[in-house]
Amino acid sequence: MNWQIALPEIVLALSGMAILLFGVLYRRDASVPCNMLTLGAFLVAAFLVLSTPDGSGYGDLFVVDAFSRFVKILILAGAALALMLSFDYNRHEGIARFEFPVLILFAVVGMMTMVSAANLMTLYLGLELQLISLYVVTAFNRTAIRSSEAALKYFVLGALASGLLLYGISLVYGFAGSTSFAALASALNAPGGASPGLVVGIVFVIAGLVFEVSAVPFHMWTPDVYEGAPTPVTVFIGTAPKVAGMALLLRTLSTPFGHLSLDWRLLIELVSLGSMILGALAAIGQTNFKRLMAYSAIGHMGYTLIGLAAGTEAGLRGALIYLVVYVFMNVGIFAGIIAMRRHGRVFEQISDLAGLARTDPALALAFAVFLFSMAGIPPLAGFFGKLYVFLAAVQAGMWTLAIIGVLTSVVGAYYYIRIVKVMFMDAPAPAIDQRPAMVSFVAAATGLFTVFFVLFSAPIVAAAQAAAQVLFG
């Protein structure tokens, strides 16, 4: 048995248990060493991911290829950045407990397993591992009603989505006779392989996965969870799980169900359109920054799905590049939101940022960079993300998607740039507190990435190309 194929996941899970034990047995406050150990584990896992050769193992349950490697590195990066942002925030809010990094770590194990899934069962278990960890970290600030409420909503809707997914999987298994991706692909490729029952099953599977990436029509949980969860958890939910869920959607739809693309492409197109439009319009009226970011995330997922709807290699490449860009921009903006703290109290209203350019010019500049990038202003990273997916859509002849995408980007630019206006033009509000060094560091790093993406985009694009090729090879 080729068990080393899952070495990164195994090492990560084992180190998670070791950190848990350490945290329980350590006499003093274990949160700081546990945070550091978790970051170390992520680093080790990243090395292992890069050094694991292609192949599949565990009786065709688990597969490693360029695609999984690309996405896993992105997930690890997103999780590590989110964890770094949590240090000071958790200490301030009195929720610095050693279980936090451990839960994040297990969520990452779940996501990495999802990404490598070559079987619907692996997919489901990985997803569930990730979701359960996320429910718990969402409720982590258990004395705050908002946090518990968010977790409850997330949990109830998430359980519903898991139910839909399982129902879909059972239908697919019933009609096609297997849950293995390879076997499904060959069964469905044969003439007469796809029956209406199977298509219903696929629709349910898509519904379950679309919940994961919070795209319309399964987006309802997003604003409440984004607003209620502790901000570092919001960062985390906004990055790694989105990447993993999108990767899952890409792999599931293009590998086992690839031959049925005529059946699901229209669905993905509608989801993508709906997400872009809702993301753009609903965000306009928001005054809470975190809520606004939730709608923005819905919109961004819509853009990413254009790549999948295009159904070409270029489309998948575009979607992957979009995810990379999105993760770094998102972490950057949230680093700014975490720094929003006055006299030790957290504030989240956009109007509280008035005149930030005069009280904290560096932070205001960083915010401006990320917001312009989100709006898709060249030469920032966000522009290239959008460019690749729109190009792919045009090449595939999906003019509607491309045009609606451009239009919603323009609407989106309005509310992103409005925030910049508040920061630079309005009369200044009282100064914010000294930023923690870690937050400044994360903001600076992601900011540099966003600004100079154009200079070193070549290897990322090449890696995305290789990853996309796997799914079409």
Next chain:
Amino acid sequence: MADFFLHTIVGLIILTFLKALALIVPLLILVAYLTYAERKVLAAVQLRKGPNVVGWFGLLQPFADALKMIFKETIIPAGANRVLFVLAPMITFGLAILAWAVIPVNDGWGIADINVGILYLFAISSLGVYGIIIAGWASNSKYAFLGALRSAAQMVSYEVSMGFVMVSVLLCVGSLNLNDIVLAQRNIWFFIPLFPMFIVFFVSTLAETNRSPFDLPEGESEIVAGFFVEYSAMAFALFYLGEYANMILMSALTTILFLGGWLGPFGWTWLPGPIWFILKILFCLFVFLWVRATFPRYRYDQLMRLGWKVFLPASLGWLVLTAGVLLATGWVPHVSS
């Protein structure tokens, strides 16, 4: 004749019924005399005489008690849930009898020789808690409810480590059939290689049957008589019988899992198998009574601590050890059928 019993449906049903009768009647007599034995043993430990008035050495005492119970009035409290109140003692007693369906008294002498006998026993013993919870709840009384809560928590906790002990025995046997489990002990009874598990199992059976020192559900000095405080007459007697039948059942289980069932010690065969089986059960029962006479009742937190923090890790560790030794030495039994 034999053809009728073995090959027609009606015959099989009659045969099974007769087998059940042949098992249940001695069992009920054993239950009756266990109550007598308990009083005698406790008396002996405390340098008293015990029952000695009714009949020769008080030997008719159990029947006198039974008659008294039967002729008393069953009182159902006003606020009680009548159906469940009456159902609860029946469940307790019924389950204790039901479990005997799979117990082999000698090689192949069981009413049902099923593949998953041990699981059946485990399932039945895990149901025992319902009789108590339902009784506690249906009585509509504080003390009864407290007793029921205690018992439910207690039984659920100890079942976990009992399960692990059973699994480690199963590892050594390679079958879930009770007959196979006994036959696997022809060379050595399992209480020798698995001694710590034997102790864990025996103590867990004490907790599982709510016997002292784990008789918190009754805790007559704290919560008067716990879950059956509202019961009287026959309903009470059924609980009583159920408790003793459970003790016998658990002793039989201990005998089968660890003490070689109907096999004689040192390969002796000068007594028939069922006699050895009964002797071993009697020994276990004596230990039950001995423990009751010796140890004071555990406090609730001590009970939970013992179950979750001592027995659970110990049985889990020993399970892993057993599996490791079996693998390393190549003694893993061949899985048949």
Next chain:
Amino acid sequence: MIATIGFYVFAVILLASATMVVTARNPVHSVLFLILAFFNAAALFLIAGAEFLAMILIIVYVGAVAVLFLFVVMMLDVNFAELREGVQRYAPVGLVVGLILLFELGLVLTGWHFAPSAAEIRMSPTPTALSNTAALGNVLYTRYIFLFQLAGLILLVAMIGAIVLTHRERGTARRQRIGRQNARQPEETLAMLNVALGAGIDEIGILRPLPDPAPVGAESHALPHAAEPH
């Protein structure tokens, strides 16, 4: 023949008790009907020849899960009649949605057919040479060990979550320190003293001090005590 009769009997009881779970007025009765339903499901498993699953169903669901349900239902004073009011109000809407779904499923089922290769690629066909316990063991612990371990991780996370979200250090609990108890020597707690005849014991000072050394009245409280022993 017996199996067929058994199947219908158990299936009917299963459906009836499942209906009662939803409709029973008393929540405790609901749980008890749920248990009955589990039993009948186990019996159906037995008829299908899956004795291991039948026993595990009883051990896990009836022996552990339903006990906790019963616990919760008995402890929480949930007014289910009130909850049910909402059901009646939304019933028409639910019914309409249900009917639409049923209609759609019906449409789907008219086109019902399996993929032609479905039978060949079936992942775990019923084994012929093994008992179903052994077969399940092979599938669960050998073939799908990866998924089994993953499921274990999920349970671990659920446990961590439950502890993180509910455990509170109140600081008022008085813990038993077994080590200290066992290390206690007789000399630390026992004193052998000769008591003079008729002197009473509080003169030697081995009585526990009174909890609150009240300034006034302490004397009068102590006096009858001292006079008591003869």
